[in-house]
Structures are given as structure tokens and as C-alpha cells.
Amino acid sequence: MDGQPSGSGEIRLVDVTKTFGDMDAVKSIDLVIPHGSYCCLVGPSGCGKTTILRMIAGHETPTSGEIHIGEQMVVGLKPVQRGTAMMFQSYALFPHLSVLDNVAFYLKMRDVAKDERRRRAREMLERVQLDHLALRMPAMLSGGQQQRVALARALITNPRVLLLDEPLSALDEFLRLRMRGELKSLQAELGITFVHVTHTQPEAIALADMVVVMDHGRIDQADTARHIFSRPATPYVARFMGGQNVLSGTVTDTSGGVLVITDASGPTYAASASGPMPGAGTAMSFVVRRDRIALTKGATAAPGERNAVNGRVIATEYQGTYVKVTLDVASREAFVANIADDIYFAEPLKVGDEVTARWATADVHILERADTGAAIDPYAEDAA
């Protein structure tokens, strides 16, 4: 039998490409996932995130490139030799085997004696608090219980990397939040690398030490959850993760460490620049967080005033702790301000009201890449 690999669960993808027919699912990706981290791959359907997961798992072979786990080059190895275990989207529990036999399956395949494998499977079930259901059939379990069985079945292989393919998508909202918490604490307890594929941004932000945002087979940004959310690199990441307004213009002044950006339709913006100053005339995009916007009634932005935009309210949505106010600001994209509930209800707005949105220069974050006019709604793209 092949020896159980141990050691580091660091995953390195080097120039990995995967082609299906004439379509590139993943295009020359480089990525390092540190040992013992919780990594979320996030992106719309068809972006290649599941393909990456399956290549790490050994269920797909890269067309070119290398995948390393720890010290090992794993392309061509079987999952068990890689020290990976995968939890499938629909859990793929064997319907003809009891919970106990599902968990013991790995041991049975390695000819572990019956008593021994049942004992170890029971221990694993105790760990996920399901030992009382050991003799049930999978069809008799709730979604959350099935998920725990799948988890126990994967963990009994003693993996150094656990791969989770949209593990929470089959659960209802309440259970999803609970299992999310359990996954996070399990990862902290085991200290192994978790790679979790999801298309839900809040899930990625809540769980991950490292978020990898993907689009069309490429990685747009790989960073900590906090940076992905508050300092997105590209307009796509900003829009996909949400919570940001993306604005664009051309640089008109760079004196005094302040970058002045003018939109062709009128407004001028200011940002404190970091790094090398771009020359005048450069197209630039930047983001302002929705919760850093202040609104005042009436179209009061003076011509030339920086970081002030006139707009008309087109929708308001109560969200409990804040109110989401959507404005039409005569650009191709709606502008959103999330106003704290106490501030909003001190002076409520209604649809059609003229307002001015203002924000501080310090809250402006310049993007690495200017908006190319690509799809504004990441979900509206051709989901292949």
C-alpha cells in the first residue's frame, strides 16, 4: 500500500493551465496556499475555481504546469498519495452503506480488520457528534448531518489538505451559518490546510485566512479577506466582493501628493496617492466604500468641489443596522450609500429626492487596474 504522506500542507500551483476541448478553464495560474491556512476560492460559476480544486484533489490532470503539496510534486499521483481528501458538493455519501460503513470505507479499502475499522470510524463519528446515528442510512439524515458524515469520511484518511467543493450550498440559511462556524473551528483545531470553493462572498470573507478571487480562469487577486474587501485590486474584485462604489476618470493634477481625478461628466475626485505618481491624462479607477458615504439633501455639490456627487434617490432598502440608498448619479453604474439606521431615520429620504454624496479623501482607494468597461455585474456574465 502507498505510504501515507505527512508533513507540510502548503500547496503551490506553478503555471497551471487546464483546457477542456478548446476552452481554457484555467489559464496559467500561479498560487501559493500556506500550510495550515483556510483558503477560499471565490468567483462566479464557470470561473475555474472548481477545476483548480479538482486538480489539487487529483480528479483532474492539468494540461500543463505543476502542482506541489509540501515537498511533493503531486501531478499524476492518486488522492491518497497526495494526502488530500475531498468533500463533494452533494456529499456523495454511498446510499447503500450505513453512516458507520461510509466513514469506514477508506479503511475497508486498505483491508483494515472489521473491528479495528469500526472502532476508528466510531471515534471519528464521535468527533463530529454523530456517533448516535452510526447505523442509520444516509437517506435518513438531515442535510447538516450528511455534511458531518462527509466530513468524518474525509478526515479519517488523515489528510494534510482538505478540499471542500461548495460544502454549504445544499443547506438552508440558518444551518449554513452554523456549519460555517463549525468548519472554521474544525480547521483551527486540526491545523491542516483547508481549500474551500464557494460563490458566496460573505462565506469567503467570514471563513478565509486567504481569499482567491477568480474570473474567467484567472486569479484577479489573492490576499487576506480584509484586504480583498477593503483594498480590492481590480474593478472586478471590487464589484464581485461588493460593498464598494467603483468610479473612474483621468488624472488632471498630481501636485502636493494629492491625486486629482476628473470624470468627463463633471465631478472631480481627490485621492492621497501611494507609490509612484501616474502622469496627467492617465485613466484611473478607484473605489469608495458604501458605508463611508455621507448624504445631504439637495443637489449641493459645487462645481469643482472634490469628492462630492449629486444624485437622485432611485431605491431605499432597509437592512436592519443600516439603510441601503441607491442613487442615480448620471454614470453608467448606480451609486450606493449605506447609511447607519439612526442617521438615516433622523432625516429619511424618498425615491426621487435630490441628494449629494460626499466622502473623505482618505477613504478613496486607487485600483491597480483602470475600469475597462467590462461587465458591471459579474453574475451577468456568460456562465460556462
Added chain:
Amino acid sequence: MSLPSQGRRPWTFYVLSVMFTLFVLFLYGPMFIMFILSFQGPTGGLVFPMRGFSLTWFDALFGQARTGDVGGAFSRSLPLALMVMVLTVLISVTAGFAFRRRFVGSGFLFYTAVASLIVPGLVLSIGILVTARFLGIPARWWFTGLGAHLSWTLPFGLLIMFAILGRLSPSYEEAAYDMGATRWQTVRHVVIPIVFPGMIAVALFGFTLSYDEFPRSWLTVGSLNTLPIEIWTMTTNVTSPALYALGTVTSAISFVAIGLAIGSIAYIQHRRSKRT
């Protein structure tokens, strides 16, 4: 899930109920009349009224040579049906798996297999006989007859396997691979147990289609008859209720086969859902 209730049943419900009742009577009525008449008294005839009840005609069936070689025909039909059953399961299951991935000529192969459902059985029977003659092979129930029956059962078996394997998620096999199972272990411990109820359905089709096949048997079984041909021969020269007794016995065997198959499927599913 329940359908929305719309109060009183519409008149169409009663019309359709009557039609359905008539349909069921038409379907099973003649069979039940045959069952009843097979218990005709010793002096009774082929039609009502019943002149007492007896098992005389069942006795005549197995006792006297006059009623034809029922025992011999049965001793050929049963093994033939069992052989067809086993071969149909083996070939349909393996072919079903082969068709899961596209291969060169898979479409053509599928259509040629299914086309034999459309070819009239008697024509096929003649074709097989002529071919066998040409090749110098004598027609035998266990050779040419077997082939003719397989041409009838395999397309059914294949279509059933398509339906079953279409619902078999590849993630089961991937999960097994993920947990270190070899190809053979995956087939043995995961795939076969999951598709087993479907394999029983294929076996049932293989058995019953062969057991009562007439047109494809007619010219291909050679000089020794199978049961359907023997019964057909008997209708021309036996004029006693022994004919009905034979019908009752063969129907009973078919029902036992179906009962066993459905019972075992139900047992497996019960075990899967209710084991606590």
C-alpha cells in the same frame, strides 16, 4: 407534495374511472376466466358452465403424452430463459458502462442494437434460420434460439441500464477514488451495490421476454419446441381444459419470477432506508 384541491370531483373523473375499469377488465378478465376454467370438473368442457371443481386437467397436463410434450418444453424454456437472463444482465450492464463515455461509433452501435426492436420477430426468425443453414449450423434452442432471444432482450436491457446509469452520479466513483479504492474495488463496493436494483429489473425483463417469446423462437429452436411453441401447437389439437391448466401453470411461473424480482428490489430499498 399534494395537488391543489379544487373541491368536488369533475365529471371527467367518473368517465375516466369507468374507462379505466373497463380497460383493467379487458386486460385481466380473460386471464382470470382461463384460471377458473382450468379447475373444470372431469366432465367439463372448454366453456362455461363449470361442471364441478377438480385438478384433473393439471394431472392430465403432466401425466399423458396425448396433451403434448409439456414437461419437455418446460425443461427447455426454463433453462433458455435463465441463460438469456444471465447473458442479458452481463452484456447490458457492461455495455451500459461502456456507453457512459463516448467512443467512436457509439451512436451507430446503439442504433443498430435498438433497431432489432423494430424488425418483425418472424422475419428475424427466418433470417437466422437461413443464415444458420448457409453456415451449416443446425438450429437448436440453446444456440440459434438463444441468439434470437438475445436480439429481443438486449435492447431492453440496454435501455434500462441507460436510465439507471444516467442517474448514477459520477461523484460516487470519485469519492471512492478519493478514499483510495482501486477501479475494481469501486465497481465491487460502490457501483454494483448502487445499480443492483436496476440489474434485477434487467434480469426480470430478460427472463420474461425469453420465457414467453414466440415469433423469434418459431424457426430458430429447431426440432424441439419451447413452451410457447408447444402451447401454440396444442391449441390446434388439444380440445380439453388441459390447455387452460397449462396457461395457469405458466402464468403462475411468470408471476413468481416477477414477484421474486420486485420483492428483492423492495427488500434492498427497505434495508437502505430503514436500517437503524
